[in-house]
Amino acid sequence: MKPTSLSRRRRAWDLGARLLLYASAAITCALLVFLIGYICFRGIPGLSVELLTTAESILKGTVGILPALQNTLFVIVLTILIVLPLGVGAAIYLTEYATNRRLVGAIEFATETLSGIPSILYALVGVIVFCTALHLQKTLVAGALTLVIMTLPTVLRSTQESLKTVPQSYREGALGLGSGKWHMIRTVVLPSSMDGFVTGCILAVGRVVGESAVLMYTVGLSTAAQYFPSITDLAMHPVASLLHLMKDSGATLTVSLYLYAKERADFAVAFSIATVLLALTVVINLLAAWAGRKLKRS
Amino acid sequence: MPESILSAKHLDLWYGENHALKDVSLDIPANRITALIGPSGCGKSTFLRTLNRMNDLIPNVKITGSLTYRGEEIYAPGQDVTALRKNIGMVFQKPNPFPMSIYDNVAYGPRTHGIRSRIKLDRIVEESLRGAAIWDEVKDRLKKPALGLSGGQQQRLCIARALAVKPDVLLMDESTSALDPISTSKIEELALELKQNYTIVIVTHNMQQAVRISDCTAFFLLGELIEFGNTEKMFSQPAEERTEAYITGRFG
Ligand SMILES: Nc1ncnc2c1ncn2[C@@H]1O[C@H](COP(=O)(O)OP(=O)(O)O)[C@@H](O)[C@H]1O
């Protein structure tokens, strides 16, 4: 074969490959834009102050998703408050302290596997362990605990990966100056792996926001009005009102989306809920990124 | 010879099955520069890292024999490793400033050891940067990230960072091998100046460097200390044939 034909062929391949890559990028973007556009197109018209700030009323015949919004936010906050310290702490222990490499490898393999399990299995665990065995019944706290178990592998892995990207030379530098181990981790390792926590946090929130199977079985399906502590309640009896809140049962946004779409065939409301979910995800991701930058700087 | 500040007696070290230091006995004199030379893999870094217990970070290391700092056993069970490392500072092969500002890098050690006063920290930072001959280059950008400095500046910053905790001994593991000749000679000059107040132990694979700056030289081969003595004497009339072979470039 002559060299010219070879290089011509290579150029043809090059062009072909580039076109294919462009095409996949274009299709991906188009799908995404279409999806978001379609949801907003169908959902935004149905958004109203009444929808967002009231509960559904059968008597008045009005629809409102305030309880679902409350439940969703509460489940997110509770899950993150528990899973972050747990996952980050475990990741720090496994990467910085544990000396038994084989055990660490086994745990990493297990978490890898756990993070790929369909969520309905976690729902089962939640029902058996939290709702039944621990007598929590269908409550926000049972749901949050189940979601903690579900998101723990994700948070653990992403934190571990980010800890591993911190150069060993930083650790040696700090220890060489006479820093204790925990001081070294707190002042040098953790600030350099802040991106990992933010990613872990975003992934976890994403799974929580998008989760429906677990919440259906562990938090419940009610779309009725919810207890929500007033400022005076919170000030006067903070523990009691938070406990009351945790023991509430009811549908979250994803669950009520399912209920409206599937059981009541009310697609207008379902799309409005979808729009709210989209907006919520965007807001939370922006918040997490902002918090990460703030923490990194201080 | 002046009094010795670090002293090894029949020191052996194993990495698992690998016998990396064999019966090393060596007295490092105070306020002098001691060079550790030898072919790659002969145990220079290993020996250096036993002096401030940086080997503690590596699993399965076993050490026997005696190693003292000012007469105190470095590997004694009750030894305060933090205090030891404060006294015996280290500068690594590759510059490793933290991803923080220049100021915070230098202040890291003093803060770690409990100094909070802004005035004191300011003074220590300036003194240390001057001590490491980099003050003039960075005094206008102390709040800028240290990672924006050149390699040679980063290494002098690391020296400043080590000086900031007021050590007594400075260990340098091939600390100029990643640098250009001009930065290297700056750091060599710096070492010569610092030896008035500090004891310095350097690992180098550069024999000209050992001759230029060190007072004593230790030659290692396959984990053994072959020869130790006055640098000038060792390079002019080595006592051992293997030393001569190495310094004349016949192996390694
Ligand atoms: N962390 C380690 N784990 C196991 N073996 C090591 C480790 N560091 C060094 N060694 C071994 O110890 C010997 C001496 O290494 P080193 O002290 O780094 O030599 P040098 O600094 O003279 O090049 C080598 O055989 C090397 O393979």
Ligand SMILES: [Mg+2]
């Ligand atoms: Mg070495």
